Amino acid sequence: MTADGGRGAVVVGADGASSYDAVDWAAAEAATRHAPLVIVHAFRRPLVLDPYGLAPVADPARFVPEAAERVVRTAVRRARAVAPDLDLSAQLISSAPSRVLGELSRQAALLVLGGRPLSGRRGVTHRSASERMAGSAHCPVVVVRSRAGVRVGVSRPRVVLGVGPSPVGAAAIAFAFRAAAQRGIPLTAVHAWRHDLPADAEAACGHPAATEAHARAALDRVLEYWGHRFADVHIEQKVLPGDPATALIAESVGAALVVVGSRGRGRLRTRLLGSVGRTVVQRAHSPVVVAGRDGVLPARRGPGARRPMTDAA
Numbered sequence: 001m002t003a004d005g006g007r008g009a010v011v012v013g014a015d016g017a018s019s020y021d022a023v024d025w026a027a028a029e030a031a032t033r034h035a036p037l038v039i040v041h042a043f044r045r046p047l048v049l050d051p052y053g054l055a056p057v058a059d060p061a062r063f064v065p066e067a068a069e070r071v072v073r074t075a076v077r078r079a080r081a082v083a084p085d086l087d088l089s090a091q092l093i094s095s096a097p098s099r100v101l102g103e104l105s106r107q108a109a110l111l112v113l114g115g116r117p118l119s120g121r122r123g124v125t126h127r128s129a130s131e132r133m134a135g136s137a138h139c140p141v142v143v144v145r146s147r148a149g150v151r152v153g154v155s156r157p158r159v160v161l162g163v164g165p166s167p168v169g170a171a172a173i174a175f176a177f178r179a180a181a182q183r184g185i186p187l188t189a190v191h192a193w194r195h196d197l198p199a200d201a202e203a204a205c206g207h208p209a210a211t212e213a214h215a216r217a218a219l220d221r222v223l224e225y226w227g228h229r230f231a232d233v234h235i236e237q238k239v240l241p242g243d244p245a246t247a248l249i250a251e252s253v254g255a256a257l258v259v260v261g262s263r264g265r266g267r268l269r270t271r272l273l274g275s276v277g278r279t280v281v282q283r284a285h286s287p288v289v290v291a292g293r294d295g296v297l298p299a300r301r302g303p304g305a306r307r308p309m310t311d312a313a
Helices: 017-033 066-082 097-104 129-134 170-183 208-229 244-251 275-283
Strands: 010-013 037-043 088-094 110-115 141-145 159-162 187-193 235-241 257-261 288-291
Touching (some): 010 017, 010 097, 017 066, 017 110, 017 141, 017 170, 037 066, 037 097, 066 088, 097 110, 097 129, 110 129, 129 141, 129 275, 159 244, 170 208, 170 257, 170 288, 187 244, 208 235, 235 244, 244 275, 275 288
Parallel strands (some): 010 037, 010 110, 110 141, 159 187, 159 257, 187 235, 257 288
Antiparallel strands (some): 141 288
């Protein structure tokens, strides 16, 4: 099988039981988009030597692990159960998973990955493969963790968008509005703000009311533009004091999606998710979409609409 993911496809990484909820989600999303679904399992081929131990055996097809084939068969069966008529293909590729998924993300419309189940642990310092891919892929990435330990909310399904202060998040904002429009559900835009700190020991702090008003005005500017482009999407604004990641994790309970931005790709500074995005990917109770600079392009401006100047968190 080849590593050609197909332009515009939904690509899902299947790596065992922890990814099967992601496969279910990807199948439903592909069916909704009328897009192909590509299931990919990457594995490292064992090095098998000849009887004399002098040279590796050259027939790789003979050494596809049975466990890898079983993972793909199970993933295909689950995807078919969700959407029987889906345009579906499956690939077994002998290579590093991060390399395969990174290449496939160049042409994919969406990359879907499984995430570790939530636990009571906090302060996790190492990054999962999903977090690494979310910070470096060429298309939007959805992390769908196993349902074990995920809180189910009683509120109406909605798309939650984290909006922050920097001007690079049009991809995430566009994704959130399009996802809400596609599903026919509301969008909740969350902007968390912190109290102004004095520049030095003798300077006065900004008044909290002024800081909140500034945050609300910034959010209004973003939503004025995107609300014009997606007039059918009902928008709820939440301007909250405190930590952005904490606010988004709380809002994720019962949400259909949480959408955050990334800093884009790059050698050092931008290959990692920001701290807010990383924490939300680790702790959210709903699928998390990470859309960076190479993700969805902003919609065209309409008459009287202003270009957004605020980033997704």
